[in-house]
Structure formats: C-alpha cells, structure tokens
Amino acid sequence: MAEKSVKTKTKKTGKKFIPDIVAFACNWCSYAGADTAGVNRMQYSPNFRVIRTMCSGRVTPGFVLRALKLGADGVLVSGCHFGDCHYIFGNYKAVEQFEKTKKLVKTLGFDERRIRLEWVSAAEGNRWAEVIDEFVAQITELGPSPLNNNHKS
Amino acid sequence: MEMAVTELKKNKALLCLECGKCTAVCPISAYDREFSPRRMLAEGIFYGGGDLISDKRLWSCLTCLLCSERCPVDVRYSEYMKGVREIAQKQGNWGEPSHGSALLHIMEMMTAPKLNQNRTGWINGNIKTAEKSDVLFFTGCLPYYEDFFAKDFDFHPISIAVDTVRILNHLKIKPAVLPNERCCGHDLYWLGKIDEFNKLRELNLKEFERSEAKTIVTACAECAYTLKELYVKKLGLNSIEVKHISELVAENIDRFKFKDQNLKITYQDPCRLGRHLNIYDSPRDAMKAVPGMDLNEMPHNKRGSICCGTTNWMNCGASSSRIQKARLTEAKNTGADTLVTACPKCQIHFRCSQCGKGKDKEKTDIKLKDFTNIIASAIDG
Numbered sequence A: 001m002a003e004k005s006v007k008t009k010t011k012k013t014g015k016k017f018i019p020d021i022v023a024f025a026c027n028w029c030s031y032a033g034a035d036t037a038g039v040n041r042m043q044y045s046p047n048f049r050v051i052r053t054m055c056s057g058r059v060t061p062g063f064v065l066r067a068l069k070l071g072a073d074g075v076l077v078s079g080c081h082f083g084d085c086h087y088i089f090g091n092y093k094a095v096e097q098f099e100k101t102k103k104l105v106k107t108l109g110f111d112e113r114r115i116r117l118e119w120v121s122a123a124e125g126n127r128w129a130e131v132i133d134e135f136v137a138q139i140t141e142l143g144p145s146p147l148n149n150n151h152k153s
Numbered sequence B: 001m002e003m004a005v006t007e008l009k010k011n012k013a014l015l016c017l018e019c020g021k022c023t024a025v026c027p028i029s030a031y032d033r034e035f036s037p038r039r040m041l042a043e044g045i046f047y048g049g050g051d052l053i054s055d056k057r058l059w060s061c062l063t064c065l066l067c068s069e070r071c072p073v074d075v076r077y078s079e080y081m082k083g084v085r086e087i088a089q090k091q092g093n094w095g096e097p098s099h100g101s102a103l104l105h106i107m108e109m110m111t112a113p114k115l116n117q118n119r120t121g122w123i124n125g126n127i128k129t130a131e132k133s134d135v136l137f138f139t140g141c142l143p144y145y146e147d148f149f150a151k152d153f154d155f156h157p158i159s160i161a162v163d164t165v166r167i168l169n170h171l172k173i174k175p176a177v178l179p180n181e182r183c184c185g186h187d188l189y190w191l192g193k194i195d196e197f198n199k200l201r202e203l204n205l206k207e208f209e210r211s212e213a214k215t216i217v218t219a220c221a222e223c224a225y226t227l228k229e230l231y232v233k234k235l236g237l238n239s240i241e242v243k244h245i246s247e248l249v250a251e252n253i254d255r256f257k258f259k260d261q262n263l264k265i266t267y268q269d270p271c272r273l274g275r276h277l278n279i280y281d282s283p284r285d286a287m288k289a290v291p292g293m294d295l296n297e298m299p300h301n302k303r304g305s306i307c308c309g310t311t312n313w314m315n316c317g318a319s320s321s322r323i324q325k326a327r328l329t330e331a332k333n334t335g336a337d338t339l340v341t342a343c344p345k346c347q348i349h350f351r352c353s354q355c356g357k358g359k360d361k362e363k364t365d366i367k368l369k370d371f372t373n374i375i376a377s378a379i380d381g
Helices: A002-012 A030-039 A061-069 A090-107 A125-142 B002-010 B021-025 B027-031 B037-047 B050-054 B056-060 B066-070 B077-090 B099-109 B142-153 B158-170 B186-190 B194-211 B221-235 B245-251 B272-276 B281-288 B318-333 B344-355 B371-378
Strands: A021-026 A048-053 A074-079 A115-119 B135-138 B215-218 B241-244 B263-268 B293-295 B338-341 B367-370
Touching: A021 A030, A021 A061, A021 A125, A030 A048, A030 A074, A030 A125, A048 A125, A061 A074, A061 A090, A061 B099, A074 A090, A074 A125, A090 A115, A090 B142, B002 B037, B002 B077, B021 B027, B021 B037, B021 B066, B027 B318, B037 B050, B037 B077, B050 B077, B056 B077, B066 B077, B066 B272, B077 B186, B099 B142, B099 B186, B099 B194, B135 B158, B142 B158, B142 B344, B158 B245, B158 B367, B158 B371, B186 B194, B186 B221, B194 B221, B215 B221, B215 B245, B221 B241, B221 B272, B221 B344, B241 B245, B245 B281, B245 B371, B263 B281, B263 B318, B281 B293, B281 B371, B318 B344, B338 B344, B338 B371, B344 B367, B367 B371
Parallel strands: A021 A048, A021 A074, A074 A115, B135 B215, B215 B241, B263 B293, B263 B338, B338 B367
Antiparallel strands: none
16 A cells, blocks of 8 residues: 555656665664664654564565566665674675675666665664765766656656 | 356367376476366366465466377466466465575566666677677577576586587577577566566567567576567567577587597476477487487486476475486486586576485486587587
C-alpha cells in the first residue's frame, strides 16, 4: 500500500524530483539506530522507507534488485559495525553480498552510487540521520532512476 | 478453469492414454515421489486443474521434453505446464526461485525500455569485434552470470563469450556485439510470464533491426532455442538466421586448424539444443574433428540425455541436486576427465552441485568445460 501513496504524492508534485529510497536496516543495530534518531527528535529527510531484516547478511542481491525493479531511486543497506554483529559474522556476509550486487547493478547500467552499504549502531541516531541526509542529497543530484515510472523526464 | 481446458486441448492432452511412461522417465519423479506428470495431467483433465494451479510442484517441471519423447500419443506436456503456469502466475501463485530470485529480477528489469546497460566490459584487445557486421553475437546473460557466479564457483562464464568471439575471429568474422541487447526471455516464457517475454522480444527485435545483421550467433543453448523458435519461427521472420556456435563450427570445420589435444571428454546434451532443437551431431562432429579428442558417450545420451536438474532458476531442491549428482557420476564413470556442455546454465548447475560437501564428492569430481572453451583452446594460432 505504501507504494501507491508514494506514487500519487510524486505525481502531484509534478516536475520536482523527490527521491524514493528503500533502506534495509538490521534489527539489532541500524533499526534501533533509526529508533534512536526518532526518540531524540532529530530532523532529517523523510524520503526513505525502512525494511527491517534480522541481519544485514540476509540482504541478498535479490532484495536490492527487486527494490530497484519496483522503481526505487536508491537502496541503502545498513548493519552493525564490524565486530558488533549479533550473529558474529553476518555483516561480513553482507559485504560479500553487496559486492555482488554492486557488480550486477553496474552491468545493468545504473550508477553505482545509487546503492550504499553503511554501518550504524543502535546508539548512533545522529549518524543515521546524517547517512540518510547525505544519501538523499546524492540521489537528488543523480535524478530519478531509469525504472522510476513516476518521473518522465 | 476454462482456461485450463483450452490449454489441455491446445496441447493434445485429452489424448492421454494414462500409460505413465512420462512419470517413468521424468528425472524429477525419480527422486520426488510426489511429482508425477501423469497425475498432473489427469488432474487437469478430470478436475480442470484446480489443485494443480496452487501446487508448488507445478514449478518443478524442467520442461526438458523427455516425457514427450516417450509419449505414444505425443502430448505436449511441457507446453501444457507453461500454459498452466501462465494461469497460476496470474492468480498470484509462484514457486521458489533460487538465488533469491536475483536473476529473475534482472530479466524483468530488462523489460524497461529506458534501461541503458553497461554490458560490453568483457571485450578486450585480444578479440576483434566490429560496430556493424553481417554477423551478430548474442551474448545473452553471460555478463550477469559472470558478476553473480564467478567468485563462488571459480569459473568465468564470460570466458564462453570471449572464446566464441575468438572462434568467429578464426573464421575471419568480426561479429557485432549489441551494447544494449536484452535477455532473450527464455525463462520468463517458460514460467508463463508472457507479457514480459513479449516486451523483451520487441526490444530485442528493434535492436536486431538497427544492427542490420543477417546471422545471429549465440553460445547459449537456451538463447538459440528462444531466438530460433520463439522469435524467428513464430513471427515468421525471413531476414534473420539464428545459429548456435556449434552449428557454425561444424559447418566450417574444414577451415579450422587444430592442435593435438589428448583429452578424454564426454558430452552433456543441453535439453534446449537436443530435444527442443534436434541438434545432436554438430557439437559432436566439431569436437571429434579435433585430433586427440576422445569422445566417450554416457549411457543416457542424445535423445535420452538427462537434464542438468534445474531450469528457469526455479524450485532448485533435493531432487535437483540428486539429478545432478547422478548425472555427474554417470559422466565420471565413462572414464572421461572433462564433461563438456553447450549451455552455460548446465555448467553453473553442475558446478553448484560439486561445491557441496558429502561422501560422494569423489564420485562427482570431474572437470567441466563449455563447448566453446574446448574449441577455442584447440585452435592453432
């Protein structure tokens, strides 16, 4: 349902580009980090939708590609810092998966800056806000994704 | 339900004698007792396919045509499966795609006309390609397989593309390579996603037209099948001729100079090249022409050859793995040291099977090579 509401919103705004970003956040660090940002009432860009995964290592290329296929302008994968993973080596696995995703996305002709891997811990609410702000700024600069059908440039 | 009946009629399923030969030969049924082509067909005939549509096993069929090969009344079972999948998929049923469905997403992403791919990075200085040429090399999904599988399997799918161009260069052909060709749509077609397939076909045909090529060469058995049957034959195109690289090599075998190889090989017939297209001899003739190449046939060969275990990146499970293990053991038992295939997917599936740990690891330990790798490494100069 979220997708539908997004579509009407961007259609109404007409030419102005508001990026749609999908953020995969791990349950133990990044999702809690996003919570911390909310609890601390930090002001940051609202253009992203968080999908909670149990671990960043679970985010296989299929997840990111599906988000892009459905028209996301950018995809953020976020997990615990190295050594902090709840499952000990999940984030190392995430790096491996992300490398693969990056190659595929590049071959598909997307700018590789559209996808990003970041580490945010549960205490780093301000870092989460910074990462999102920075990523939104970058995607706004890159413009809409070629698969985003809401923007006909 | 009415649609299921039309599918039955279209594929001659009402002629079914219920002899059960299909279930007896089906590679999946051999390891998965619950999967039975005869029962699935009977369900369609007697109950209009009601349960079949929501059955997860609907997506297990390999569409390898081994059942149709044995069928006394020539029921087109694979086509029937495709038709039922089309209905099932529209109702929201879906199997379990392997690899997190990443590869299926890539195919569907290519249906977007605005997508501008970056897929010609593999062309290096050692091989010659041209901007425009009469011969077009259709790479297929090889660049994506390279990104996805190269690290896991210690094998470079893109070497198949490089070696194909080397073979063409040896025949004094500089092929054109399209910078923005799409997936041929084979997997989406057999999974019943006909709308997506049509989009891919339209985009590809536009690219072909722009390239002004007369012959399209491909190194993939599935691409060869799709381009030949579903593009050229189905739409009645006269201007394009499609050839699998093995056909081209077999036709021009006199123009090759080979080095002595001293290799013992065995050949796996990809189901698309074999039973779907009836190309059995050209890869064999081409490989036999190389001096020192000793071709040993497996007990199941040519028309009776067994599939590599999975198709369309769908429902890869225990039965797939056991088919692969059995096939690799069969290959090993011929005494050959290399198993040659003419389809990149066969090789990927076999390599995946070899990755596992198990007691029978030694039994399945055989080198795997593509047809193009064998020919290109044998070329003298």
